[in-house]
Amino acid sequence: EPPTTIGLPVVLIGPMGAGKSRVGARLAASVGAPFIDTDARVEGRYGPIDQIFTREGEEYFRIVERELVAEALHAEAVISLGGGAVLHADTRRDLADLPVVWLQVSADAVAARLAGGNRPLLAGGGLTRWTAIQEERAPVYASLADLTIDTSRRSVARIVEQITEHF
Ligand code: S3P
Numbered sequence: 001e002p003p004t005t006i007g008l009p010v011v012l013i014g015p016m017g018a019g020k021s022r023v024g025a026r027l028a029a030s031v032g033a034p035f036i037d038t039d040a041r042v043e044g045r046y047g048p049i050d051q052i053f054t055r056e057g058e059e060y061f062r063i064v065e066r067e068l069v070a071e072a073l074h075a076e077a078v079i080s081l082g083g084g085a086v087l088h089a090d091t092r093r094d095l096a097d098l099p100v101v102w103l104q105v106s107a108d109a110v111a112a113r114l115a116g117g118n119r120p121l122l123a124g125g126g127l128t129r130w131t132a133i134q135e136e137r138a139p140v141y142a143s144l145a146d147l148t149i150d151t152s153r154r155s156v157a158r159i160v161e162q163i164t165e166h167f
Pocket residue numbers: 014015016017020039049081082083084085119120121
């Protein structure tokens with residue numbers, strides 16, 4: 001069989017715990033593309049995200065996040081965005097012209113995945129907060145998505161297959 005190819009970039013969006021980083025890394029490997037995780041890029045330049053939230057606040061985080069997202073979107077790569085990156089209007093405008101996958105996940109599945117994690121937005125309210133954030137952002141994700149996949153009960157391999165079949 002010939003190697004699978006897809007048009008690049010492909011951008012993964014969706015809430016915390018939907019599997020954007022895991023799926024993105026596996027998708028990139030399977031099509032021989034670079035993988036860019038914008039959270040990792042932010043941390044590489046500015047340090048741990050939870051510290052940015054604590055010291056400078058979320059508004060500052062969104063500004064530096066936008067800077068790294070804007071750089072990433074120029075690359076021929078698989079790109080996974082932080083869950084809140086779509087809050088920035090410039091990012092929404094950029095994504096309107098790009099192939100975008102919305103990875104969804106149920107609250108039940110996310111509870112298991114995010115246990116013990118290091119996510120500042122979940123620090124206080126846990127799953128209740130996650131659900132509120134997800135419901136607020138769902139219409140934004142929906143408006144940007146060319147393909148929507150519920151990752152709750154699917155293997156990473158199957159999700160990667162669905163993405164490569166679609167694009
Ligand atoms: C955030 C999601 C995180 C990270 C930051 C804020 C959000 O990324 O960017 O903690 O606002 O949903 P992941 O979606 O990769 O967890």
